[in-house]
Amino acid sequence: MKRFLRDNGLGLAFALLFLASLVGQAFAGNAALNEHRLTDGGDPVGLWQYVVSSDFAVDVAENWQSEYLQFFVFIFATVWLVQRGSTESKPAKRLGRESDEEQSLGAHGKPESPPWARAGGWRTRLYSNSLGLVMLALFLGSWGAQSIAGHSAYNNEQLVDFQDPVSWGRYVLSADFWNRSLQNWQSEFLAIGSMAVFSVYLRQRGSSQSKPVGAPHTATDENG
Known part of the structure; x- marks a missing residue:
């Protein structure tokens, strides 16, 4: 234990x-x-x-969807974009999807590699993108839950104010839905962008999210 x-x-x-x-x-x-x-x-x-209630559900879902959107965007962005000196970035020489040999795929797989990494074909292609796809699915699922719960909460407020309820389609085009979404998205993008840049120049001894304290600012994809 x-x-x-x-x-x-x-x-x-x-x-x-x-x-x-x-x-x-x-x-x-x-x-x-x-x-x-x-x-x-x-x-x-x-x-x-x-x-x-829908009031609690929409507050929870709107936070979850923004977190999973952050991870989904960051996972795929770091395939093609780099930040020199950041622990959140890979070196520029590894830009892109990298070769099967570099990724230990198919015939280049090692005995300890996951079975689907060595299998080849559609299973390896699927497994090669599984992290990003799961994050995308979680984002879309939680964003959909936010829209449903938010629609219910919005219509409850409409009825309290003696106004007509609106359809789900009209709600997802409303200012209320997009205000809930965008106020979370901007904070997530700010946070992950700040972390990528701050980790170039700042250190936290012993953390996997930081380079070794004595590492040069230009060292990329290193952690301590």
Whole structure:
């Protein structure tokens, strides 16, 4: 068990942080909603009623979709784009998809290589893009969930204000939907771009996201 915890510490730690943050968001969001409802003369709602509501779902989904969009764009962008000196970039000499030999694919596979990397054909092609495709699927799924939950929450507000509800198609073209999406996208692109540039000049001793403290600024694709 001790070895398992050591070997999976990063994933487990972030899983716990995720759950703690999600629970905290539920309590804080419920309190904020009830404060708003009481101000408007409405009745407060219980925690579970809030957790299964569209208000909670849209807040969660809009954050998830922006995170997965960030990873999807960054994964594919780093195939063709480089940032000299950044730990988030590969060296310019490896620009592009690289050769089968460099990637240990097909006949160039090693005994310890994943089976689909050595299989050749469609399985190797699929596996060669599996990380980006999964991130794309998660982004589209969570963005779709945001649109559905946001549509429901938006129409609830419309009814409270004695206005007609709108169709899903009209909602996804609305300012509300795109404001929710774009306010998250810009922060994600800013964060990942900042990290790529800051890692050229700044260091964090012992972190895999940083070069060794004494490495030159021009050293690329190195971590300590």
